[in-house]
Amino acid sequence: MNRHLLSAGDLSKSDALLILDTAAELGQLADRPVKKLPTLRGRTVVNLFFEDSTRTRISFEAAAKRLSADVINFSAKGSSVSKGESLKDTALTLEAMGADAVVIRHPASGAPHTLANSGWIGGSVVNAGDGTHEHPTQALLDAFTMRRHLGDVDGREVVVVGDVLHSRVARSNVLLLATLGAHVTLVAPPTLLPVGIDTWPCDYSYDFDSVLGKADAVMMLRVQRERMDAAFFPSAREYSRRYGLDNDRMALLPEHAIVMHPGPMNRGLEITAEVADAGRSVIVEQVTNGVSVRMAVLYLLLGGSESALGGVGEDA
Amino acid sequence: MSNESILIKGARILDEESTDVLVADGRIRDIGSGLSAGDAEVLDAYGLVLLPGLVDLHTHLREPGREDAETVESGTAAAAIGGYTAVHAMANTDPVADTAGVVEQVWHLGRRAGHCDVHPVGAVTVGLDGRQLAELGAMADSVARVRVFSDDGRCVSDAVLMRRALEYVKAFDGVVAQHAQEPRLTEASQMNEGEVSSMLGLRGWPAVAEEAVIARDVLLAGHVGSRVHICHVSTAGSVEIIRWAKGKGIDVTAEVTPHHLLLTDELVRTYDPRYKVNPPLRTADDVTAVRRGLADGTIDAVATDHAPHPVEDKDCEWASAAMGMVGLETALPVVAQAMVETGLLDWVGVADRMSVRPAAIGRLQTQGRPIERGEPANLCLVDPAADHFVDPSRFASRSRNSPFAGETFAARSVATMLRGQLTARDGKLV
Numbered sequence: 074m075n076r077h078l079l080s081a082g083d084l085s086k087s088d089a090l091l092i093l094d095t096a097a098e099l100g101q102l103a104d105r106p107v108k109k110l111p112t113l114r115g116r117t118v119v120n121l122f123f124e125d126s127t128r129t130r131i132s133f134e135a136a137a138k139r140l141s142a143d144v145i146n147f148s149a150k151g152s153s154v155s156k157g158e159s160l161k162d163t164a165l166t167l168e169a170m171g172a173d174a175v176v177i178r179h180p181a182s183g184a185p186h187t188l189a190n191s192g193w194i195g196g197s198v199v200n201a202g203d204g205t206h207e208h209p210t211q212a213l214l215d216a217f218t219m220r221r222h223l224g225d226v227d228g229r230e231v232v233v234v235g236d237v238l239h240s241r242v243a244r245s246n247v248l249l250l251a252t253l254g255a256h257v258t259l260v261a262p263p264t265l266l267p268v269g270i271d272t273w274p275c276d277y278s279y280d281f282d283s284v285l286g287k288a289d290a291v292m293m294l295r296v297q298r299e300r301m302d303a304a305f306f307p308s309a310r311e312y313s314r315r316y317g318l319d320n321d322r323m324a325l326l327p328e329h330a331i332v333m334h335p336g337p338m339n340r341g342l343e344i345t346a347e348v349a350d351a352g353r354s355v356i357v358e359q360v361t362n363g364v365s366v367r368m369a370v371l372y373l374l375l376g377g378s379e380s381a382l383g384g385v386g387e388d389a
Numbered sequence: 390m391s392n393e394s395i396l397i398k399g400a401r402i403l404d405e406e407s408t409d410v411l412v413a414d415g416r417i418r419d420i421g422s423g424l425s426a427g428d429a430e431v432l433d434a435y436g437l438v439l440l441p442g443l444v445d446l447h448t449h450l451r452e453p454g455r456e457d458a459e460t461v462e463s464g465t466a467a468a469a470i471g472g473y474t475a476v477h478a479m480a481n482t483d484p485v486a487d488t489a490g491v492v493e494q495v496w497h498l499g500r501r502a503g504h505c506d507v508h509p510v511g512a513v514t515v516g517l518d519g520r521q522l523a524e525l526g527a528m529a530d531s532v533a534r535v536r537v538f539s540d541d542g543r544c545v546s547d548a549v550l551m552r553r554a555l556e557y558v559k560a561f562d563g564v565v566a567q568h569a570q571e572p573r574l575t576e577a578s579q580m581n582e583g584e585v586s587s588m589l590g591l592r593g594w595p596a597v598a599e600e601a602v603i604a605r606d607v608l609l610a611g612h613v614g615s616r617v618h619i620c621h622v623s624t625a626g627s628v629e630i631i632r633w634a635k636g637k638g639i640d641v642t643a644e645v646t647p648h649h650l651l652l653t654d655e656l657v658r659t660y661d662p663r664y665k666v667n668p669p670l671r672t673a674d675d676v677t678a679v680r681r682g683l684a685d686g687t688i689d690a691v692a693t694d695h696a697p698h699p700v701e702d703k704d705c706e707w708a709s710a711a712m713g714m715v716g717l718e719t720a721l722p723v724v725a726q727a728m729v730e731t732g733l734l735d736w737v738g739v740a741d742r743m744s745v746r747p748a749a750i751g752r753l754q755t756q757g758r759p760i761e762r763g764e765p766a767n768l769c770l771v772d773p774a775a776d777h778f779v780d781p782s783r784f785a786s787r788s789r790n791s792p793f794a795g796e797t798f799a800a801r802s803v804a805t806m807l808r809g810q811l812t813a814r815d816g817k818l819v
Binding site: 182191203204206207244269270273 | 579582583584585586587588589590591592593595659660661701704705706707708709
């Protein structure tokens with residue numbers, strides 16, 4: 074494992090499987106009366122969020138706390154950052170306070186990369202979503218969820234639908250799923266696929282219906298209504314008709330296929346309420362799995378190498 | 390004018406046989422082997438190549454307004470050390486160089502510094518705003534004698550305004566130097582649009598945004614019979630369009646930067662803001678195309694687009710970083726590596742693209758001249774085997790934002806002479 078987790082593409086297959094296996098092990102904690110391990114006692118994890126994301130922040134916070142780490146939440150709103158303090162000065166401040174890991178969410182693509190490679194801080198950097206670049210722990214929790222429902226991810230057909238151009242979730246998923254041996258098809262109107270997509274390790278299609286029949290998992294991406302103001306699509310209604318997942322389309326999926334969404338959903342735009350709440354939707358479970366996967370990432374980055382529950386017997 | 394004289398011993402003029410050049414009273418007094426020094430200072434130049442002093446068509450000296458990044462003094466010192474005897478100071482200062490008053494101020498600052506000739510570029514439109522023509526005639530008639538006009542940093546995107554500017558400057562033999570960038574296609578753009586941008590999640594700056602404007606402007610220039618100059622050509626398509634236009638007899642000239650001759654957008658994968666520049670670094674195919682274009686003369690000149698920025702403007706995340714790279718002190722080494730060491734240009738070609746043609750485009754009378762008896766002694770001595778390590782902390786420029794920091798280049802300029810006086814030697818001001 075590297076010292077940082079910046080891109081899903083940095084993970085080898087064995088790295089990724091180690092994280093997923095560790096997450097599965099740590100997930101057993103949820104069934105216990107005491108949901109806490111002493112593993113990271115005395116270590117400090119900083120959640121450095123330059124962008125609102127309550128969901129991702131509390132997921133990382135829960136993960137760190139279950140490993141007994143001290144957690145500091147640093148949010149850009151109401152802090153010195155909104156007064157014009159630079160990323161560098163914020164990083165130097167955190168370093169001076171002795172952060173062992175910095176979990177960063179930032180609106181600029183590459184900001185975690187800059188933080189990790191600038192020499193400003195000595196701790197591990199975890200990318201919790203940077204601009205329109207990547208969101209590697211989301212891809213890991215998605216893969217974790219697929220594994221639970223589909224068994225091995227290798228050889229599976231995964232369809233990712235929506236605003237690929239602006240989606241950090243799509244980039245991380247394409248890279249991680251390719252590493253794990255799944256076959257990904259991206260589906261979007263041509264305006265929402267980046268120039269250069271033909272070099273990605275996946276296929277793409279403009280026609281949602283044509284790829285539904287072979288899918289083992291369908292992942293719907295959030296689409297912002299404002300995109301139509303920049304002419305990416307004509308109207309929300311047209312988008313829903315062509316690329317939304319509704320009951321009719323869900324009926325075209327194989328029996329075993331699961332429906333995923335990284336959240337937050339725009340019910341009625343990319344996904345209908347019926348589909349979101351259907352039996353094959355695993356959207357709520359994704360959130361649960363997020364905590365396990367983030368525990369595994371923090372555990373492994375901060376030096377854990379033995380079995381995550383080692384020493385803590387199954388009956389403890 | 391100085392009365393001192395200098396005997397340059399053993400230099401190879403444009404890579405020809407080794408010979409001596411005697412400089413006195415600001416001019417080349419004599420050329421030939423075995424010239425006697427008399428009371429002249431002797432400059433040992435065996436193994437060195439003698440070129441006409443370099444002329445930069447595209448320099449950001451930042452003064453007035455951003456003296457924290459560069460001043461006329463520091464920027465022209467960097468120019469002299471880099472082998473330049475004349476630079477064109479871009480107009481996007483604060484205040485903008487859009488009046489006779491500002492261009493004269495910059496011109497006077499250049500005279501006072503004395504390291505190289507400073508030719509201010511005048512803004513095409515008031516405040517670079519793209520709405521109203523600046524007083525181009527007043528700038529042309531000022532002591533600065535402006536001949537190159539540019540809104541560089543911004544594109545003159547309005548087709549009618551561009552047409553008028555092209556027509557208007559004919560009255561004083563001026564030229565409009567276009568920063569070709571279609572603004573709507575490049576809103577919030579961060580890097581070249583293509584494979585790398587798609588993976589990095591950085592907003593793309595498509596080649597078509599440059600090429601579409603160049604296509605329009607060469608057609609406009611042809612239509613009204615004006616000359617047009619294209620700044621920092623960066624794409625294969627742009628080279629093709631300019632080649633086509635020249636073939637049609639359109640009076641177009643073009644420049645390429647040293648960094649576009651050597652670097653590609655693969656470097657952006659580091660998210661290191663030193664590689665953030667406008668126009669952005671392009672693909673390996675584009676690098677090949679601009680090199681070929683420079684070699685065959687489609688691209689007339691190498692121009693640095695020397696763009697100094699203070700440390701804090703580059704010591705940050707990519708999106709917040711300023712665009713631009715310093716270039717005056719590394720241009721010649723880079724061109725030598727990209728063009729001479731690859732066999733695409735010989736030293737005659739380098740002199741042509743870095744001195745003769747840029748001087749002609751800027752209508753400079755005493756720069757880019759042949760190295761002959763009686764000519765002004767604006768000269769540059771190059772050591773083609775200097776093994777030059779780039780250490781930005783030693784730059785004369787106030788800024789350090791070089792993409793070549795830590796690189797080693799074979800060639801470097803080792804002495805520069807302006808009207809017979811040494812301005813720089815061995816990387817230092819004289």
